[in-house]
Amino acid sequence: MLRAKLSAVARVMPILGLAVLAGCSSTPDDPTANWSPNRIYSEARDEVSAGSYDKAIPLFERLEGRAAGTPLAQQAQLEKAHAHHKAGEQAQALATLDRFMKLHPASPAIDYALYLKGLVNFNDNLGLFSFISRQDLSERDQKAAKESFEAFKELATRFPDSRYTPDARARMTYIVNSLAQYEVHVARYYYRRGAYVAAINRTQSALAEYQDVPALEEALAILQRSYRALGMTQLAADTRRVLEKTYPGSAYLRGEEVSRAGQGPWWKLW
Template sequence: MLCFRLSAVSFGTLATVLALTACNTTPVDETIGWSPEKIYSEASQERAVGNFDKAITLYEKLEGRAAGTPLAQQAELDKAYTYYKSNEQAQALAVLDRFLRLHPASPALDYAIYLKGLVNFNDNLGLFGSLAQQDLSERDQKSAKASFESFREVVTRFPESKYAPDSRERMTYIVNSLADSEVHVARYYYKRGAYLAAINRVQVALTDYANAPALEEALYILMKSYDALGMTQLRDDAQRVMQTNYPASGFLSSGVKSVTGPWWKLW
């Protein structure tokens, strides 16, 4: 039988080699000796070229190095924006919620609230664009409504903010889009003979989205649904409202639009 005995000398040598190997695998912090301004500059450059993970790491280092300073607050906001640009909406919202909680008097508060609206706006992109193949009756509108509330807060609390004009435009867009979605679903139900369901969706649109362009068709669907149910008094009431508000409406002559294709191609 062969026996191998590890001497004290060889054991010590092995331990030294293992220790050196461990040391060699320890990541080197390249930011040691950097000023906060340099870290911020490097993070911004990394983000500009699409290295989002590296930029986020640098912003987090800056938050620690410059804690309690305006630059640390800026790093938090830039980190949130970087998450947003990398389509990490949940992380972006978490950073912004923390910022709003810890810095309620920040001079950048209007931007933080605006950015929160922007994150939710894009999170619900399917409602407004490329993912609109899904039937709207199945789509969650929570993000769009949260986005609207953030933009409304900017406009209400900071009417002179440079972010207020864009917030107003996005609010209008959200309202019109949500109204469109309700009317799309109402039209879907009407075409399939589900008149009560169509009436319910129209009433939501009329109540929640006053002055939206889609309300012209909403009133027409309401009128036709009441007529199909034999509710003549309510039909006549809906017709009077429609003729008063849209005296030249083409719906009275051409009827309800077809329900073919994705809704965003119908408006």
């Protein structure tokens, strides 16, 4: 009985060996095996220029390992993050940037890493179908916008003379305006559905948290109309006086609705 089992095993072993060899022979060779780090970097950059981010990313990953401990490896990390960003892989881009900043806190490229982190979250707010619905940042979830603001703020605070700081500051201004407009967007939603108390709460939140932003004009108008709809005439009159003093030429004082539908997309600012 034992001899029969051993004989069966002996017959199977050559077959397994052939299978292993076949598997090994089908494993593709690494075409970059004999490439220098500079050639890998050059090829990766060419793929990025061609928009082939799916091909560039693995090349940058190989370069990270091949040039470990050198400035070129750090450059590969940053450019891989940028390639992920351009490919729409925002989570991978952010993970790569966080890893870079953790491993290289003293790198001279930290300012760019912060700037890119801000850009990744900034663009993420737009959403895939915003160009169809004409939504802007103020009409979408604001978590990424706040994270973008924090990255730009850290850049501007730590590196005020960085070449990226002026654009970061401009985007911070846009984000603040967007966050205020988001509050007003929600208040408008409540007002149009007759949820006047909720509209009041939202506009008061915007007025308390933000200053000198365009959205506050509409916030005051919604607040006044909500008070009036609830029969709170004194508060409505007080709010109107504030609106008259702050925005004397406001179309809301004439009872007009200011449509935002004709405004162009925010990104034309850049």
